[in-house]
Amino acid sequence: xxxxxxxxxxxxxxxxxxxxxxxxxxxxxxxxxxxxxxxxxxxxxxxxxxxxxxxxxxxxxxxxxxxxxxxxxxxxxxxxxxxxxxxxxxxxxxxxxxxxxxxxxxxxxxxxxxxxxxxxx
Numbered sequence: 001x002x003x004x005x006x007x008x009x010x011x012x013x014x015x016x017x018x019x020x021x022x023x024x025x026x027x028x029x030x031x032x033x034x035x036x037x038x039x040x041x042x043x044x045x046x047x048x049x050x051x052x053x054x055x056x057x058x059x060x061x062x063x064x065x066x067x068x069x070x071x072x073x074x075x076x077x078x079x080x081x082x083x084x085x086x087x088x089x090x091x092x093x094x095x096x097x098x099x100x101x102x103x104x105x106x107x108x109x110x111x112x113x114x115x116x117x118x119x120x121x
Contacts, residue, residue, distance in 0.1 A: 004059075007059045008059050008060060008063065010056055011056060011057050011058065011059040011060030011061065011063075012060040012063075014043075014052065014056060014057055014060070015043065015057065015060050015061070015064075018039040018040070018042045018043040018046070019035070019036060019039040020039070021038075021039060021042055022034075022035040022036060022037070022038035022039025022040070022041070022042055023035030023036070023038075023039065025038050025042075026038055043057070
């Protein structure tokens with residue numbers, strides 16, 4: 001019981017330390033990239049380099065994934081508070097989403113076509 005609790009504390013502590021580091025880096029650099037994204041990149045770097053074993057992060061990450069739906073509740077409430085702004089900008093939002101998706105599909109299709117034809121020579 002105590003070992004499991006310690007694993008959760010270490011795991012969540014490591015995740016939150018990466019988040020806090022990301023937020024601080026964002027404020028220091030003044031970038032538009034969210035601190036949470038920078039924190040995820042830090043955590044990814046630590047895991048990919050082997051400085052932090054994945055077993056240290058797994059319990060907390062599994063817990064966050066299990067209850068992820070609850071983490072979206074505040075975001076949903078915030079969206080409902082600004083629903084009029086969303087409606088006013090619905091056309092640009094939809095155009096960028098559809099346009100971005102089409103661009104990605106076309107570029108990936110062209111790249112795949114070029115890669116497959118290149119292997120036949």
